[in-house]
Amino acid sequence: MIRIAAVGDVHVDQDVLGRYRPALEELPDRADALLVAGDLTRHGTVDEAECFATEFGGLGVPVVVVLGNHDHQSDQQDELTKAIEGAGITVLEGSATVLELRGHRLGIAGTKGFGGGFAGACASNFGEREMKDFVATTERYAARLGEVLRSVECDALVALTHYAPVPETLAGEPLEIYPFLGCYQLGQAIDSAPTALALHGHAHHGSERGRTPGGVPVRNVAHPVIKQAYNVYQLLSDSDQVDGELAGVS
């Protein structure tokens, strides 16, 4: 059994310091690792990244993150990544990590991803250069995620993105902005590997649960969706370890 905690869209700055910490201090009693699905900061500055590292670092369990669109706002994503990695947090972008947890190997492949839309209402690689560049960006992120997912050797495989891989977890958002919230190509990438769980954020007004066309469970862990510091998901359950309540909860 492995338990992973997950949240996204925490948008940390000075004014958020300390808000998550009490719940995060309890995290090692509840989960074996924490995954954060992008939008770690408000404007993507190094100062904000350091605030994120202060709030989410030093937990006693591995922390693995991807960046979100907010984390690109100041065009400092490389410096931001270094600041976060300096706190011992793993930042994925078209890459993967394998964690040894409770005798199991948890593989996590991550990318920010990009928009593009979903079947019946998606952007096409056609027309103006700007539109072709947009769709090429969509396809590049998704193709890389697929490559990385297929390359990981582990006991349980998790895909971590900021943008959504399916439309079901966008329910609640205006239909008009679905193409800016995710793309079907991410779902195809997730289905190209034996993925056990896909986690994303970005859609603050979306829904929590969905599945890819291939049947992989998808969870939107955007903070305004889950409405708590993090959710906890259990993978590789043993038959006698299915328990809906968390230890230490009165």
Added chain:
Amino acid sequence: MTKQIDLEAEIQRLLTENDRVAEQGITVQRRDHQVVLGGDVESGRRRDEICRQITEHFPDVEIVCDIGVTRTQAPSEVEEIS
């Protein structure tokens, strides 16, 4: 003078593009004589800044703020993925 039909769009762009706000998750709904703001932000200071910015940029608009601050308590349940 902002046309009514553009008001929601202008408020949405202000909330996203203004450096002091940078929020994409705020809903803007017009009522007869009011604009109702909804959604969740990470601190009370951010909620207050949103209302301040809109009041400053659109002084003729009556704002009703239903924006909440997202809770950060630890979870009490675990979901088994199968």
